[in-house]
Amino acid sequence: MNVLFLKYRKIYFILSGILVLGSLACFGVFGLKPGIDFTGGSILEIKYEGERPAVETTRETLGSIVGPVFIQPTDSNGLLIRMQEIDEETHRQVLGILKDGYQAEELRFELIGPVIGRELREKTIIVVILSLLAIVLYIAFSFRKIQRPISSWQYGLASLLALFHDVLIPIGILAILGEFYGAQITIPVVVAFLTVLGYSINNTVVIFDRIRENLLKRIGGTFAETVDVSLNQTLTRCLNTSLTTLFVLIAIFFLGGETLKYFSLVLILGIIAGTYSSFFLVSPILVAWLEWRQR
Numbered sequence: 437m438n439v440l441f442l443k444y445r446k447i448y449f450i451l452s453g454i455l456v457l458g459s460l461a462c463f464g465v466f467g468l469k470p471g472i473d474f475t476g477g478s479i480l481e482i483k484y485e486g487e488r489p490a491v492e493t494t495r496e497t498l499g500s501i502v503g504p505v506f507i508q509p510t511d512s513n514g515l516l517i518r519m520q521e522i523d524e525e526t527h528r529q530v531l532g533i534l535k536d537g538y539q540a541e542e543l544r545f546e547l548i549g550p551v552i553g554r555e556l557r558e559k560t561i562i563v564v565i566l567s568l569l570a571i572v573l574y575i576a577f578s579f580r581k582i583q584r585p586i587s588s589w590q591y592g593l594a595s596l597l598a599l600f601h602d603v604l605i606p607i608g609i610l611a612i613l614g615e616f617y618g619a620q621i622t623i624p625v626v627v628a629f630l631t632v633l634g635y636s637i638n639n640t641v642v643i644f645d646r647i648r649e650n651l652l653k654r655i656g657g658t659f660a661e662t663v664d665v666s667l668n669q670t671l672t673r674c675l676n677t678s679l680t681t682l683f684v685l686i687a688i689f690f691l692g693g694e695t696l697k698y699f700s701l702v703l704i705l706g707i708i709a710g711t712y713s714s715f716f717l718v719s720p721i722l723v724a725w726l727e728w729r730q731r
Contacts, residue, residue, distance in 0.1 A: 459608025
């Protein structure tokens with residue numbers, strides 16, 4: 437049974453528009469909470485032998501001394517603590533509090549200066565821009581032999597619009613989580629976003645490749661019919677690929693510990709958004725673009 441993907445494309449566009457506008461609104465109102473990787477500060481990791489103190493109690497106690505504190509339990513029965521930059525005297529005071537009544541060993545203590553944080557932020561922006569540009573150029577080059585009825589650069593531009601959709605939705609969710617649960621943007625989270633860019637384009641390339649084959653075989657009377665046939669032919673493969681990846685990421689989210697929670701969450705949201713956009717956004721954009729040009 438074939439699914440008529442393009443029949444309800446206006447509904448898909450409206451739904452995607454609502455999601456993107458909602459994400460932009462959340463980002464504009466709440467913003468993102470950068471971690472000390474980008475702002476500078478201190479990282480302290482401690483391992484306990486036996487029971488470790490409650491995270492909330494530790495956060496409240498340390499918060500009265502060093503200000504805002506971000507604490508993540510680790511799998512090795514320890515705590516990973518991120519806070520503003522502290523001197524050696526405060527460092528010893530914090531250790532005394534953490535070890536009070538517990539057997540514990542300090543695994544590491546690192547200072548990240550604001551200059552390093554600023555450099556990381558600038559390099560992250562550059563990496564994201566270069567990644568998006570490389571993806572668009574790759575799509576345009578790979579489908580350069582297709583000039584009818586849609587030019588290759590239009591495939592690349594449609595892919596870029598879908599990538600913004602796939603990234604903005606997790607950003608909106610992170611903005612909400614940052615406001616109410618203290619979720620921070622760290623290097624692993626940035627890596628997750630870059631992974632989403634690469635993974636989201638995977639299904640899109642598979643679909644575009646099938647559209648190219650069907651155009652050459654002249655399958656379908658119109659471009660819209662060719663796209664619909666191509667989407668149905670690739671549906672099972674793309675869903676299986678996405679679902680098997682999601683199963684692993686869901687396991688990491690629930691069992692991987694706090695350090696991997698937001699990393700896996702961004703990937704989960706991004707892959708769901710990317711799978712949706714590959715079928716209900718990118719190809720319908722191409723068809724709508726062609727119909728608008730032919731009016």
